Amino acid sequence: xxxxxxxxxxxxxxxxxxxxxxxxxxxxxxxxxxxxxxxxxxxxxxxxxxxxxxxxxxxxxxxxxxxxxxxxxxxxxxxxxxxxxxxxxxxxxxxxxxxxxxxxxxxxxxxxxxxxxxxxxxxxxxxxxxxxxxxxxxxxxxxxxxxxxxxxxxxxxxxxxxxxxxxxxxxxxxxxxxxxxxxxxxxxxxxxxxxxxxxxxxxxxxxxxxxxxxxxxxxxxxxxxxxxxxxxxxxxxxxxxxxxxxxxxxxxxxxxxxxxxxxxxxxxxxxxxxxxxxxxxxxxxxxxxxxxxxxxxxxxxxxxxxxxxxxxxxxxxxxxxxxxxxxxxxxxxxxxxxxxxxxxxxxxxxx
Amino acid sequence: xxxxxxxxxxxxxxxxxxxxxxxxxxxxxxxxxxxxxxxxxxxxxxxxxxxxxxxxxxxxxxxxxxxxxxxxxxxxxxxxxxxxxxxxxxxxxxxxxxxxxxxxxxxxxxxxxxxxxxxxxxxxxxxxxxxxxxxxxxxxxxxxxxxxxxxxxxxxxxxxxxxxxxxxxxxxxxxxxxxxxxxxxxxxxxxxxxxxxxxxxxxxxxxxxxxxxxxxxxxxxxxxxxxxxxxxxxxxxxxxxxxxxxxxxxxxxxxxxxxxxxxxxxxxxxxxxxxxxxxxxxxxxxxxxxxxxxxxxxxxxxxxxxxxxxxxxxxxxxxxxxxxxxxxxxxxxxxxxxxxxxxxxxxxxxx
Numbered sequence: 234x235x236x237x238x239x240x241x242x243x244x245x246x247x248x249x250x251x252x253x254x255x256x257x258x259x260x261x262x263x264x265x266x267x268x269x270x271x272x273x274x275x276x277x278x279x280x281x282x283x284x285x286x287x288x289x290x291x292x293x294x295x296x297x298x299x300x301x302x303x304x305x306x307x308x309x310x311x312x313x314x315x316x317x318x319x320x321x322x323x324x325x326x327x328x329x330x331x332x333x334x335x336x337x338x339x340x341x342x343x344x345x346x347x348x349x350x351x352x353x354x355x356x357x358x359x360x361x362x363x364x365x366x367x368x369x370x371x372x373x374x375x376x377x378x379x380x381x382x383x384x385x386x387x388x389x390x391x392x393x394x395x396x397x398x399x400x401x402x403x404x405x406x407x408x409x410x411x412x413x414x415x416x417x418x419x420x421x422x423x424x425x426x427x428x429x430x431x432x433x434x435x436x437x438x439x440x441x442x443x444x445x446x447x448x449x450x451x452x453x454x455x456x457x458x459x460x461x462x463x464x465x466x467x468x469x470x471x472x473x474x475x476x477x478x479x480x481x482x483x484x485x486x487x488x489x490x491x492x493x494x495x496x497x498x499x500x501x502x503x504x505x506x507x508x509x510x511x512x513x514x515x516x517x518x519x520x521x522x523x524x525x526x527x528x529x530x531x532x533x534x535x536x537x538x539x540x541x542x543x544x545x546x547x548x549x550x551x552x553x554x555x556x557x558x559x560x561x562x563x564x565x566x567x568x569x570x571x572x573x574x575x576x577x578x579x580x581x582x583x584x
Numbered sequence: 585x586x587x588x589x590x591x592x593x594x595x596x597x598x599x600x601x602x603x604x605x606x607x608x609x610x611x612x613x614x615x616x617x618x619x620x621x622x623x624x625x626x627x628x629x630x631x632x633x634x635x636x637x638x639x640x641x642x643x644x645x646x647x648x649x650x651x652x653x654x655x656x657x658x659x660x661x662x663x664x665x666x667x668x669x670x671x672x673x674x675x676x677x678x679x680x681x682x683x684x685x686x687x688x689x690x691x692x693x694x695x696x697x698x699x700x701x702x703x704x705x706x707x708x709x710x711x712x713x714x715x716x717x718x719x720x721x722x723x724x725x726x727x728x729x730x731x732x733x734x735x736x737x738x739x740x741x742x743x744x745x746x747x748x749x750x751x752x753x754x755x756x757x758x759x760x761x762x763x764x765x766x767x768x769x770x771x772x773x774x775x776x777x778x779x780x781x782x783x784x785x786x787x788x789x790x791x792x793x794x795x796x797x798x799x800x801x802x803x804x805x806x807x808x809x810x811x812x813x814x815x816x817x818x819x820x821x822x823x824x825x826x827x828x829x830x831x832x833x834x835x836x837x838x839x840x841x842x843x844x845x846x847x848x849x850x851x852x853x854x855x856x857x858x859x860x861x862x863x864x865x866x867x868x869x870x871x872x873x874x875x876x877x878x879x880x881x882x883x884x885x886x887x888x889x890x891x892x893x894x895x896x897x898x899x900x901x902x903x904x905x906x907x908x909x910x911x912x913x914x915x916x917x918x919x920x921x922x923x924x925x926x927x928x929x930x931x932x933x934x935x
Contacts, residue, residue: 309804386846430806443850453660454850455781464846466839466867473870475846488817495737495815495826497848499794499805516817519824 277423279570280416286531286568289561290420293529297503298427304527308428312502314458314494314517315417317435317442319508320533321450323412325542326404330437333396337380354379377438378479382462385474386440393444394584407573410449410580416569417506421450424504432502434458434494436486436513440477449580458493460485486513491520501528508533512550522558530560537566540573628774630921631767637882637919640912641771644880648854649778655878659779663853665809665845665868666768668786668793670859671884672801674763676893677755681788684747688731705730729830732789733813736825744795745935758924761800761931767920768857772801775855783853785809785844787837787864791828800931809844811836837864842871852879859884863901873909881911888917891924 281287296304297311318324338357342349349358353372356364365372381389402412421431431452435442439459446452463478485493494502494517501524507514509532518530532555535544546552555562565572632638647655648662669675689708693700700709704723707715716723732740753763772782782803786793790810797803814829836844845853845868852875858865860883869881883906886895897903906913916923 309798439847440850447660455848457850461847464843466842466871468870472874473842473867474874475842475871491817491824491826492815496790496812497806499791499808516824519819520817520826523823523825 277426278416278419280419282568282570284568286561286563289529290423290531293504293527294423294427294429297527306503306526310500310503311424311427311429312432312498312500313421313424313429313504313506314432314434314498314502314521315421315505316490316507316514316517317433317437319510319535320506320514321413321417321421321433322410323402323405323414323541324508324510325535325544328437329402329409329412330441332400332403332409333393333441334376334380336396336400337392338376341379348379374479374481377462377481381438381441382477382479385467385476386464387474389440389477390444391584393441394582397445397581398583405573408581410445410582411574413449413574413580414569415571415574418450418574420506421452425451429504430456432456432458432494432498434485434490434517436460436484436490438462439485445580445582448582456497458485458490458497486511488516490514490517494520503527504529504531506531506533507551509535509546509551510544512546512548512554515551515554518554518560519558522560530555530558531563532560533563534565536564537569537572539566540569540571541565628777629767629770631770633919633921635919637912637914640880641774641882644855644878645774645778645780648878657854657877661851661854662775662778662780663783663849663851664772664775664780664855665783665785665849665853665857665872666772667841667858667865667868668784668788670861670886671857671865672764672768672772672784673761674753674756674765674892675861676886676895679788680753680760680763681792683751683754683760684744684792685727685731687747687751688743689727692730699730725830725832728789728813728832732792733828733830736818736827737791737815738825740791740828741795742935744792745933748796748932749934756924759932761796761933762925764800764925764931765920766922766925769801769925771857772803776802780855781807783807783809783845783849785836785841785868787811787835789813796931796933799933807848809836809841809848837862839867841865841868845871854878855880855882857882857884858902860886860897860902861895863897863899863905866902866905869905869911870909873911881906881909882914883911884914885916887915888920888923890917891920891922892916 278287278290296302297306299305315321318328322329335357338354342354342358348354353364353368353375357376397409400409401407402409405412424431433442433446433450433452433456435458437459439457439461442457442459443454446457447454461483463480463482464475465478466473467476483489483493502521503524505518505521507518518532521528521530532551535542537543552562554560629638629641647653648657650656666672669679673680686708689705693705693709699705704715704719704726708727748760751760752758753760756763775782784793784797784801784803784807786809788810790808790812793808793810794805797808798805812834814831814833815826816829817824818827834840834844853872854875856869856872858869869883872879872881883902885903886893888894903913905911
């Protein structure tokens, strides 16, 4: 590493972000070099401990990519789909897109102080989680309408880029894109080196992820699936743009995730990775499991309170599904040698 | 030709369909060989007459793909989006998906003769176009519900494959996939050879096009944008599948086309091709034209009654937009040396 494929991925990242991505991959190469020497050949997953999860991944990838083998899968069917929050990057104490919402609300309240006195903005700015548990989806949609809608796609992307460039994760104290998990960055690169398309299917919104996924993950904008607001074509000064409306259109979680994958990819994924939190990834893992022929599902378990955050599901649904369907459980504590990349190699998109 | 790129495209087409696609591309290579020799170098568009449209295409592609040139465009931004009906294949006397609807209705009526007595099925089976003009969208949606919904994605794809394999275009008397336009197949290959992603954005339904686009056009399922019915995740016998519901969700025409491109691609296209019929492609051509930097829009004009079908718009909106925005008009009569590929090289997906 970096392989030819890494260079190919880098080329898919735009401009300055591409240059940063190249630096991330270079750093990855330096990190992996000692491991490669020790084993006598390159270890594509140097941040993974030798154990059942790493062995399951390496064996699966080799089997599906070996022409003439019993489990060979043609390259066009090598679709890998990753959840984002809690699977590719940290989602605690709050998902990073929530920090974006709060940062935007603070900016809006600075321009219009009356906002801070009105609900649900007041509750959001004061961290009053109980308010949102009581009022539910309507209140959340009002926050999205204020921070995500009423502008063109280009204007929204600019806001997100500014947030990612200026902000810092409040607990991990590093730029948001560098709360990505180093072992998962290695897995993405290893899959691409073996002919896989790497996709993201997230409960977060499509356009938020599109801004940083190319530079942070090497995943281009056209391979992001997420929750969506309604949009429409609008003309201003003789130019047609896509305008963002304040209504939800697709909620990409639970049973909505296979629907999103069907819409964007049109095939059952060969590999899916999700995580334990809400059971939101079970459906897309089942969908992959229903593929005719081999498939692999990875379930990230957040059991490492020292290096990240330890949390579980009250009903244990994801781990129960893993047992029932044969998903491979990845213990962050046991299976990962390190969790985060060096914080200065962050894949941050500058505005 | 075929270039390295053609081989890459072939690999993205599934199984038997891939083998057929290879044959199509091979045939293309044999057809192009004499032209290449005559000019002393390979002509990537042998079925195009030398004229302003061909020169505009070749010059544009060379400029955006030349590193260091003033109009150079990075490979990840080389997005080409094609309308399907009337742009990549014939759409007269009726769009081919309408022939699919009629074939399915005849099959359903054979199983349940009462269907043929009920509207709107009666009108459809009797070719009563006036009925549909009077009743409008509701009647069309009822036909879609009967033929496109109430089944899984896998079952629908099987129906489409069977239709494409068994059916023949009633006027052109050849398999449906071989009513594709030879000059446009060459253009798709030329763009891919120059690093472009080729996409389809059609008013037809997403899943209908996904069945034949890989073998006919070399465009994979994940690069199709179309009209959509609602879908949901359903579990049967422990397996989760995507089930098709009888309600429209997205109408991918007129102002809906830029929205579909935004959803699936997330960038303004560098090149868009549409055709004269209803003005349905103007919006996505405007959207491409609004790109910062170079862009090219092609408008196919159906003016060749001898080799295809001649038709125009009553209000002339597409040709007026071409003049206003600077779209390049392609005359099928003047710009195309031939219209259809050899009929036995049809890219037909077998069931």
